[in-house]
Amino acid sequence: MGTTYHVPIIGTMKKTLYTDEHCRLIRWLKENRLSQNLTMRELAKKLDTQHTLIGKVEQGERRLDVVEYIRYCEALEISPTEGINILRG
DSSP: OOOOOOOOOOOOOOOSTTSHHHHHHHHHHHHHHHHTTOOHHHHHHHHTSOHHHHHHHHTTSSOOOHHHHHHHHHHHTOOHHHHHHHHHO
């Protein structure tokens, strides 16, 4: 009736939304936005998205995927690598 597959249990990754690393990264993004005197609406316009997305990201209610993170950094004219180094401590 079909094939069964045995999948080993590797474990699950901890959700990153509330980790110290995520908080440091979001704080860094927000600080860069503020240092450029950009409002959430202005940044959202650069990203061609709703300003509520920026608010949710900055309030820690929403994560950015890798592509979104790179675009976010490009809109702020900052290096994505610098943010990754912040994650590493």
